[in-house]
Every structure is written in structure tokens, then in C-alpha cells.
Amino acid sequence: MNFANPLVPGKLIQRYKRFLADVLISGGVTVTASCPNTGSMLGLTTPGSTVWLSENDSPTRKYRHTWEMIEHDLGSGPHLVGINTGRPNALVAEAIGSGTMPELAGYASLRREVKYGENSRIDLLLENAPDPRPCYVEVKNVHLMREAGLAEFPDCKTERGAKHLRELSAMVAAGHRAVMIFLVQRGDAERFKLASDIDPMYAAAFQTALAAGVEMLCYRCRMSPTGISVESRIDIVELS
Structure with a gap:
């Protein structure tokens, strides 16, 4: 996935009201950017951090800029981290089409946002x-990392996420195939695990879904200010 234009760098002033962030860009200009992330973004909202914004000059948009990435350093140098939770579905669809995810190869059609389950839509x-x-493929964006090389999900409690796991289990019980993909939008991830201390209920739902036959996959992305692409599969610690 290439961005229509290279991302705009800036310095984060603050994230607030959950979906907004003030950013200082070149020329000393402060802009308000939309923040397309419903999570806590634990460890990724430090004022002064370098962030990257996409820009859209459509007259119908309230905010011209969208926060896409932040530089995060756990001791080995800064790495780009994608925080836009609207990107993973398209990234996975692109990866399936290019053959980057062989586990999901061979299907003739791919549809997005199809109604299923308890008043839900499958990704x-x-x-x-x-x-x-x-x-049935559900995709979760992963950006949390508290230990170098170890990506984690979720970064806050998510009853909605647990519901998705229950619905995938129901699809398996109905005779279908169901896959949960954790997509890590950071290139420094080597392994993945559940953040059980943050949401033990989600961790329990994960284990129940795994036992029910839901397939669990984790892939990391290659990140740059010009584009994002799915790079390679990484191990899930709970499955190792």
C-alpha cells in the first residue's frame, strides 16, 4: 500500500478527546489531526515524539491531516509504528492478493464488511x-510493544474483541473456516503475545476460540513514510 503522497512529519503536542491530536509541523504551524484509533495507544502518545501525518485537502473533511505513524524507541533506535486502525483490512486484502499470506491463498473472491454473527460485520x-x-477473517491492528521485539494485543480492555472471537468460534461450529489475523504495524516485532495483564477476559476468549478451531495468525509490516506492506509471519508465543 503506497500513500498517494509522502507523509508529513511533525512533533506530537498532545492526543486528546481520543480521536484528535495536535501536531507541530514544518514552519512552526500547529495542526489538529484526526486520530483513527479507539485504543489507549499505550506508550505511543508521548509529547515531543516524531509523528507522520497523511494529508487530504477534500473540502468535505473537517480535519485535513490524519495521524498515521509515530516513531517509538525501546532502546535499539526509533522504529515506525502504524496507529491507523483503518489500514489493516486493506493491507491484509492486498497481501492475500499478492500471495504474501499463503495460508489464505486459493480463494476466488474476497468481500469486505459482510454481515454475520450477532449484528456484526466480518472484515x-x-x-x-x-x-x-x-x-471468515477478522483483522486486528497491533501496535503495543513493552518489551523489545515482543508485540502485544490488546492495549486496553476490549469486549468487542472478545465478541469477535466468540463469533468466529460460532462460524467454525457451523462448519466454516475462521481465521484471526493480528497485523503488527511495526517492523521491529519478532514475536507476538496476548497482553493478558491488560485484558484477561480477551486472553481467555482467545484460548477458547483456539480450542474451538479458530486459526490464529500474526504478520508484521514493513513501514515507511511512503507506504506500508505486509512483510512476514511471526510466531504467536501462546502457540509456540
Whole structure:
């Protein structure tokens, strides 16, 4: 996924009201950017951090800039971290199409945001493979890292996330295939684990879904101010 234009660098002043951030960009100009992330963004909101914004001059947009990435340093130098939770579905769809995710290869069609379950929408629905079962794919954005190399999810309590795991389990019980993909928008991730201390209920739901037959995958991304791409699969600690 390439950005239409290179991202705009700046310095984070503050994130506030959850979905807004003030950023100082070149020329000493302060702009208010939308923050497309519902989580706590634990460790990624330090004032003075270098951030990267996309820009859209559409007259219908309230905020011209969108916060896309932040530089985060756990001791080995700064790494770009993608915080825009609107990106992963498209990134995974692109990776499936390019063959980067062989576990999901061979399907003839891919549909997004298809209604299913308890008044929900599945992120991606794959159909018409040699396996006649449709494949329900849920995607979660991962950006939390408290220990170098170890990505974690979630960064706050998420009943909605637990609900998604229950619904995927129900799809398996109905005879379908279900896959949860944790997409790490940072290139310094070597392994992935659940942040059980942050949300033990989600961790329990994960183990229940795993036992029910939901497939769990984790991939990391290659990040740059010009684009993002899915790079390679990494191990999930709970499955090692």
C-alpha cells in the first residue's frame, strides 16, 4: 500500500478527546489531526515524539491531516509504528492478493464488511476455494510493544474483541473456516503475545476460540513514510 503522497512529519503536542491530536509541523504551524484509533495507544502518545501525518485537502473533511505513524524507541533506535486502525483490512486484502499470506491463498473472491454473527460485520470473507467452506477473517491492528521485539494485543480492555472471537468460534461450529489475523504495524516485532495483564477476559476468549478451531495468525509490516506492506509471519508465543 503506497500513500498517494509522502507523509508529513511533525512533533506530537498532545492526543486528546481520543480521536484528535495536535501536531507541530514544518514552519512552526500547529495542526489538529484526526486520530483513527479507539485504543489507549499505550506508550505511543508521548509529547515531543516524531509523528507522520497523511494529508487530504477534500473540502468535505473537517480535519485535513490524519495521524498515521509515530516513531517509538525501546532502546535499539526509533522504529515506525502504524496507529491507523483503518489500514489493516486493506493491507491484509492486498497481501492475500499478492500471495504474501499463503495460508489464505486459493480463494476466488474476497468481500469486505459482510454481515454475520450477532449484528456484526466480518472484515474479510473469502469464498469459492477448493475448500467449499467460506473463510471468515477478522483483522486486528497491533501496535503495543513493552518489551523489545515482543508485540502485544490488546492495549486496553476490549469486549468487542472478545465478541469477535466468540463469533468466529460460532462460524467454525457451523462448519466454516475462521481465521484471526493480528497485523503488527511495526517492523521491529519478532514475536507476538496476548497482553493478558491488560485484558484477561480477551486472553481467555482467545484460548477458547483456539480450542474451538479458530486459526490464529500474526504478520508484521514493513513501514515507511511512503507506504506500508505486509512483510512476514511471526510466531504467536501462546502457540509456540
